[in-house]
C-alpha cells in the first residue's frame with residue numbers, strides 16, 4: 001500500500017487498477033472495523049432559518065482506518081453496500097445515533113442515513129424499535145433519511161415498511177431530492193414527512209436562474225404536499241436568504257457548521273442562543 005497522507009481525507013490514485021486494489025483492501029478491513037471501533041459519528045446541525053434555532057442534527061459516519069487515516073463515507077459506503085456489510089454498519093449507526101441523541105436537551109432530533117439495501121434487506125422496524133427502547137429516545141426525535149434508490153426495487157414492500165415505521169412516530173425524509181430519475185412519481189404514493197433538497201441545486205441556485213427556478217418549484221411542491229423542506233449544502237448567507245424567501249424552513253451546511261462531535265455542536269448552538 002502507498003503512503004496516503006495530506007489533506008483531511010486520505011486521497012487515492014485514480015487509476016482503475018489501484019482503485020480496485022484499494023477497494024478490495026477496504027472491503028476486507030471493513031469486516032473488522034466495527035469490532036475494532038474504527039467507526040464514529042459526526043453531527044451536522046439543522047437550523048431553522050427564521051429563528052436561527054437548532055432543530056436537530058444529521059449523523060454522518062466516519063471511518064478511522066489504522067493505515068489510511070480518515071476515509072470518506074462517499075468512498076466506503078458504496079463498498080459496504082456491494083459487500084452487504086452495510087446492514088451491520090447501518091445498524092451500528094442507528095444505535096449509536098440514538099444513544100447520543102437521547103442525551104441532547106429539549107426536542108432536538110437526529111437524522112440517520114439508511115441505505116436502500118439496508119432498508120430492504122434488514123429488519124429495519126425491529127432495529128429501530130430496539131434502538132429507540134434501548135436509548136430511551138422518543139420516536140418523534142428520530143428521522144430516517146432514505147434516497148429514492150430505496151424505492152426502485154420492491155416498491156410495495158418498501159412502502160409497507162415506511163408506513164409501519166411512521167405509525168410508530170418515526171419521521172421519514174427523502175434525501176438528495178431531485179438527483180434521481182423519477183422523483184415526481186414517488187411523491188404521490190410515499191408516506192413522507194420531509195424532502196431534502198440536494199446540495200447540487202443549492203450550490204448552483206444563485207449562479208444559474210434555471211436552477212433557482214427548479215429550487216423554487218421543489219419548495220412549492222413540498223409545501224403543497226405538506227412536507228417539510230430541508231436544504232442541504234447551505235454555505236453562504238446569500239443561499240440561506242434565497243432559500244428562506246422561497247419558503248424553505250430549514251437548512252444544513254457549512255454556513256451553520258461542519259459535521260462535528262455532538263458536544264461541540266451543542267455548545268456552539270447553545271452559546272449562540274444566549275447572545
Ligand code: C2E
Nearest residue numbers: 060061073074077093113114115233234235252253254259
Ligand atoms: P448526504 O446524506 O447527502 O450527506 C451530506 C453530505 O454533504 C455530507 O458528506 C456532509 O458532510 C456534506 N456537506 C454538508 N454540508 C455541506 C456544505 O455546506 N458543503 C459541502 N460541499 N458539503 C456539505 P459526508 O459526511 O462525506 O457523507 C457523504 C455521503 O455518505 C452522505 O451524503 C450519505 O449519502 C453517505 N453517508 C454518510 N453517513 C452515512 C451513514 O451513516 N449511513 C449511510 N448509509 N450513508 C451515509
Ligand code: CA
Nearest residue numbers: 058113145175
Ligand atoms: Ca443524508
Ligand code: CA
Nearest residue numbers: 176198199232
Ligand atoms: Ca446529498
Ligand code: CA
Nearest residue numbers: 113147175176
Ligand atoms: Ca446521499
